[in-house]
Amino acid sequence: MHARTEVQDAQWPEEIFAILQRHDVRQVPYVPDAGHSRLIQRVLGSSTMRGIPLTTEEEGVALLAGAWAGGQKGVLLMQSSGVGNCINMLSLTQIFRFPFLTLVTMRGEWGEFNPWQVPMGSNTQGVLELSGIRVLRAAHPSEVKDVMEAAASQAYSACTPTAMLLSQRLIGTKVFVK
Amino acid sequence: MSKANLLDRRQVVSTLLADRKDALVVAGLGASTYDLAAAGDSARNFYLWGAMGGAVMMGLGLALAQPKLPVVVVTGDGEMLMGMGSLATVGLQKPTNLSILVLDNEAYGETGGQVSHTSAAADLVGIARACGIADVKAISTLGEIKIFAAAMQDITSGPRFANVKIDTAELERVLSNRDGMFMMTRLRGALGYAPI
Numbered sequence: 001m002h003a004r005t006e007v008q009d010a011q012w013p014e015e016i017f018a019i020l021q022r023h024d025v026r027q028v029p030y031v032p033d034a035g036h037s038r039l040i041q042r043v044l045g046s047s048t049m050r051g052i053p054l055t056t057e058e059e060g061v062a063l064l065a066g067a068w069a070g071g072q073k074g075v076l077l078m079q080s081s082g083v084g085n086c087i088n089m090l091s092l093t094q095i096f097r098f099p100f101l102t103l104v105t106m107r108g109e110w111g112e113f114n115p116w117q118v119p120m121g122s123n124t125q126g127v128l129e130l131s132g133i134r135v136l137r138a139a140h141p142s143e144v145k146d147v148m149e150a151a152a153s154q155a156y157s158a159c160t161p162t163a164m165l166l167s168q169r170l171i172g173t174k175v176f177v178k
Numbered sequence: 179m180s181k182a183n184l185l186d187r188r189q190v191v192s193t194l195l196a197d198r199k200d201a202l203v204v205a206g207l208g209a210s211t212y213d214l215a216a217a218g219d220s221a222r223n224f225y226l227w228g229a230m231g232g233a234v235m236m237g238l239g240l241a242l243a244q245p246k247l248p249v250v251v252v253t254g255d256g257e258m259l260m261g262m263g264s265l266a267t268v269g270l271q272k273p274t275n276l277s278i279l280v281l282d283n284e285a286y287g288e289t290g291g292q293v294s295h296t297s298a299a300a301d302l303v304g305i306a307r308a309c310g311i312a313d314v315k316a317i318s319t320l321g322e323i324k325i326f327a328a329a330m331q332d333i334t335s336g337p338r339f340a341n342v343k344i345d346t347a348e349l350e351r352v353l354s355n356r357d358g359m360f361m362m363t364r365l366r367g368a369l370g371y372a373p374i
Contacts, residue, residue, distance in 0.1 A: 027242060050242060052271060055263030062232030062264075066204070066239025069224065069362055071371045074239070092229055095358035099374075159374055 012144035012170070013038035016103065017046075019148050020075060023156045025049060027067045027074035029060035035105030035171035036077045057082035058089035061100070068098040073156055076102040080124040080165075081117065090131040093161035100133070101155035102163045110168040113176050121168075128163045139167040184345040185320065187281050191252060192217045193323045194279060199248075199331060202240055202365070206233035206253025208288040210281055214252060215354035221368035224361060225354040231260030234278055238268055241276040244369065248275055248330050255282040255296045255341075262305060268337050269310025275333035278306070279326065280341045291346065306339035313338035 016039055020028075028043045029052040030036060043051040054060050060076035067074045078086075083104060093100045107114070108121015125135050134154065138147040144166070151164040191213040195203065204224045205214035210233075211225040224240075226233055237251035258265075258280045268276065284297035296302060307314045317323060317340045326340050355361065363373060 027239060052238075052242075052267065055266050058231070059235045059261070059264050059267055062229060062235035063239040065232075065362075066236035066241075067243045068239075069236070069365050070202075070240040070243025071366065071369055072239075072243040089229055089232055092232070092358075095228070096362045097359055098362065157374070 010038075010141055012138075012141050013042065015145040016148050017042040019145070019152050021046075021048070023152050024073060025075050026072040027052060027063065028077065029054050029063045029074065030077035031057050031060075031079065031082050033077070033079035033105045034174065035079070035166055036103070039077065039103075057085045060102075061086050061089040061092055064100060065092045065096050065098055068096070073099055074101075076100075078102065078104055080104055080106045080108060080121045083124045083127055083163075084120045087127060087131060090128075090133065090161075094132050097159050097161075099156045099159050100161040101151060102133075103166060104128075104163055105166045105171055106168045107174070108168075111173040112168065113174065125165065132161060134160055134162045135165060136162065137165040137167060139169050141170060144170070183318075184343055185318070185323075186347070187213050187283070187344045188216050188349060189320065190279075190281060190323055190342055190344060193320050194250070194252070194327045194330075197327065198222075201248040201250055201330065202244065204233055204237045204240065204249070204251045204253075206230075206251070206257035208254060208257070209349070210253050210257070211354055212349070212352045213281065216352040219354065221364045223354070224365060225356070227356045230257055231264070233257055234261050234264040234268060237276055237278065238264070238271060238273060241273040242271065245273070245275055246333060248277065248333055249273075250277045250279065250330050252279050252281065254287070255280055255284060255294050255302065256286045258302055259295055259300065265306050265309040265311065265339070269306075272310075272337060274336045276337045277326070277330035278337070278339045280339075281344050282341050283344050283346045285346055287346065287348065291348075302341045303339070306341075311337050311339045315340050317342040
């Protein structure tokens with residue numbers, strides 16, 4: 001089991017950022033998660049990407065549809081619990097067939113401490129697939145780059161709505177200490 | 179039943195868009211979409227038939243992508259209530275080319291006229307202001323709609339929000355197209371973007 005601090009030294013957030021840059025991603029809506037913190041920092045420091053904090057994840061789905069209508073690509077960053085908040089709005093991915101990509105940091109698996117994360121975390125992949133989203137998963141640091149390349153390519157080049165799940169094993173189990 | 183002192187929604191939207199120029203318009207699901215269709219079809223119209231609560235966010239994505247064009251969201255009180263958080267997101271991003279007009283009949287007209295929260299408690303103008311949108315107003319006359327229509331062409335002074343109390347008359351549905359891929363391709367085409 002990883003400690004959360006290990007993500008601070010990992011290379012994969014940089015690899016994700018570089019791939020997003022290469023695909024000319026411009027709008028990056030997010031609800032923060034610790035597993036996304038390095039990527040969010042990079043986005044907020046970028047001159048070409050706009051980080052857009054949301055009050056709830058479904059806002060990001062609608063935002064990305066509008067962005068594509070206006071000629072821009074984006075990516076939605078959220079935690080697994082946020083996928084449940086998106087369900088009806090994910091209809092837009094089927095209605096518009098726009099290049100939807102979301103990166104989802106997983107909770108509720110791999111040594112989870114907090115039982116409240118488990119119901120949604122256990123069903124995140126199923127909910128996405130039932131909503132018509134293709135799901136790819138990265139569980140080890142060494143595979144993030146390849147999985148992200150594939151996810152970005154099929155989302156942006158083939159307008160195939162795609163979610164990349166970043167396993168809790170990858171980001172490190174959240175440690176709760178008193 | 180309509181009250182004499184409240185505005186007619188079709189008149190409001192047709193007045194708003196009478197001289198729209200290049201403005202991009204997103205309409206929330208239900209009657210707002212019919213109002214936009216009634217005001218005249220355009221490749222720059224985006225009609226929502228679902229995605230309740232998403233109209234302002236679609237407008238925000240569009241406004242950020244096209245900062246040199248006026249973007250206006252026309253939606254109802256029920257749709258706006260469902261996407262209330264999006265006003266906070268707009269308040270934070272402050273897109274200067276985005277305008278939001280809520281057609282507030284204090285009811286869910288599409289589903290039988292059940293009263294909404296704005297009938298007795300929720301004040302959408304106050305909510306928008308408290309979310310950090312500086313230019314907010316309650317509109318009650320067509321003259322004010324004309325002023326709002328002129329202001330929405332100014333892409334440097336938004337975001338702006340207005341709530342207009344309209345009557346509850348049930349009007350004939352004017353059906354727009356409801357094919358999302360057609361609308362997306364048509365709007366992108368109007369902006370110069372080719373299909374993938």
